Amino acid sequence: MKLIPVPKKITEHAGAFDLTGADVVVKYGADCRVAARGADLKADVEAATGETVRLRTSLAKPGEPCVFIEAGNKDGESYTLTVKEDGVTVTSGSAAGAFYGMQTLRQMIKEYGKALPLCEIEDEPSFPERGFYHDVTRGRVPTLEKLKKIAKELSFFKINELQLYVEDAFAFREFEGIVTADECLTADEITELDDFCHAHFIELVPSLSTFGHLYRLLQSDRYRHLCEYEDWHPWQIYWIEKMAHHTIDVSNPESIELIKSLIDQYVPLFRSRKFNICCDETFDLCRGRNKGKDEGEEYFKFVSKIIAHVKSYGKTVQMWGDIVLNHPEKMSLLPPDTVMLNWNYEKQANEKNVKTFGASGMTQVVCPGTSSWNRFVEEIDRSFGNISSLARYGWENGAKGLLNTNWGDFGNICAWSCEKYGMAVGAERAWNPVGEIGEEFELAASNLLYGVRDRNMVRLIYDLGQAERSCDWMLFVYWYSANTKEGRHTELEVDPDACKKNLARADEILLEFTEAGELSDPVFVDLKLAARAVKLMNKVHLMIKGDPDFQDRAALKLEWAEWFREYRDAWLRDCKPSQIEMIGEFLDSITTLF
Helix, strand or coil: CCCCCCCCEEEEEEEEEECCCCEEEECCCCCHHHHHHHHHHHHHHHHHHCCCCCEECCCCCCCCCEEEEEECCCCCCCEEEEEECCEEEEEECCHHHHHHHHHHHHHHHHHHCCEEEEEEEEECCCCCEEEEEEECCCCCCECHHHHHHHHHHHHHCCCCEEEEEECCCECCHHHECCECHHHCECHHHHHHHHHHHHHCCCEEEEEECCCCCCHHHHCCCCCHHHECCCCCCCCCCHHHHHHCCCCECCCCHHHHHHHHHHHHHHHHHCCCCEEECCCCCCCCCCCCCCCCCCHHHHHHHHHHHHHHHHHCCCCEEEEECHHHHHCHHHHHHCCCCCEEEEECCCCCCCHHHHHHHHHHCCCEEEECECCCCCCCCCCHHHHHHHHHHHHHHHHHCCCCEEEEEECCCCCCCCCHHHCHHHHHHHHHHHHCCCCCCCHHHHHHHHHHHHCCCCCCHHHHHHHHHHHHHHHCHHHHHHHHHHHHCCCCCCCCCCCHHHHHHHHHHHHHHHHHHHHHCCCCCHHHHHHHHHHHHHHHHHHHHHHHHCCHHHCCHHHHHHHHHHHHHHHHHHHHHHECCCCHHHHHHHHHHHHHHC
16 A cells, blocks of 8 residues: 555455445544544545545444544544445544544545555554644745645645744734735734644644844844844845844843744734744854853843743743754753754754753754755755654654754745655654655655656656756855855856756656646646756856857746746745745846856
8 A cells, every 4th residue: 555654554455345325424422623524535535436425423324335433532643444345444542543544544545546455554653743844934925725735735644733934924013114915924814724724633833033033123224233243234145144144132131022022922823832932043143242252151041031931821832952952061951841843954864963852851853854945846865864864863762753844945946846755754754753665655655745646756856856956056046146246256166067967857857747747737837847947057057157058148038037937927826926026036137147
């Protein structure tokens, strides 16, 4: 069976059960969310059989062929799924377990259609907390409808927590006149998303930058006086600046009051008992207004104030662990119930840091990443190694969960359709931290993520990610900034042979994508746009290198313009305008300036 995550135990038998005419019956007394989600299962049964069936909340009659769902009112997430000649039964002691059993059944229907193989499945997750962290700040701000679709897809793969990374992507009072409605979420949207997530057994956890990563706020005329760097003037292009120079002045009493105000506005929108205060990458601390002070001491003093305020709401505090790891001798200054989010994005993750938190007695959640940021398409070999190694280290060192991060550095150019495999690997490793992931898993992903049965989509996306390595977006942005904004000349590293080879491979993959999916399918629209972008960026590198076959700037400019029109349409299909025009202006300038 091709399922994601792979169940703990599957026993298969000869024969099959025909779903035709089988109603979906939810035993009376189950959590109302189980019955509501039965509608998704009902739709899948109808699609597989071509017949209308009923969704009922009652007891099944003896001998009645049906899909019977029984959910208890206990905690836990285990379930049993049984397919016999006379029907299908999903049983669990909890509502969440029954929901996950229903997702497994839905995946089986997607693989086998109406003829389900007879089997018994016994399953439960390894990590109780299985999260996904989605950047809505650095370029793309999804619409509410898109966020709901993402949440529903996460729940399909048994992910039970979602966090949205917010710096300036929410309509705080303090951001009035600094951000526009086109680039932020509203209170109404957050509360509606919270309700939707809860209905799909996902905990929407608030995540907010409260120390570092406050660039737009601290560069505004209104709050510039609270920036650690006095009179900072941007000297690099926006995307680079936003990643650095953004730490608040810990010595100014106004600073903590500002942060408290942001928290006060955000907390009431979520039913979650958790709150992620971030507090990572405070690069500038004690390098400006507080120069000469002990960086570790100032960090922990300010963080303690933030934690105390969040805890006054009865919330459990989460925070990124990178700065804490730089000062392990001060770890005891944090309240012992603080949850450390331990991130690492190397292909082979760092086990030392996981062991450090494991030995400290503090609760940790390991945080790998999809490796899709700074790219048009995810880098599968990197994400697979990173997620797998960090999940195993977390499991061996008593981590409470796995939070798979999906960042959007440098404009968030990667569409959701082009970063989903990393999400699925994270879902697998959160459910099963150890074990093999091979071709069967890739074929399952091809079907469940992309709706493709006749080819291995994962291999194609892997190859496209490799073809992008010769035209790295992040390195290009740094090079562009140096040569246009910073007043210094640097050489762009270009391997012409690699660019030409990868351009040709991207063209082959583009044809495969065209053959694999429907012309109007948004997933394949995005994948094809990514393949075309990889081609174009390789051409740009060859143009700048001076390759004689790639010097027709007018033709390249036209090709970019045609691509961007379609890319912009795809962006606006799912996201608010946010930074799409900034990306367009950046691309338009390339053939003009170089």
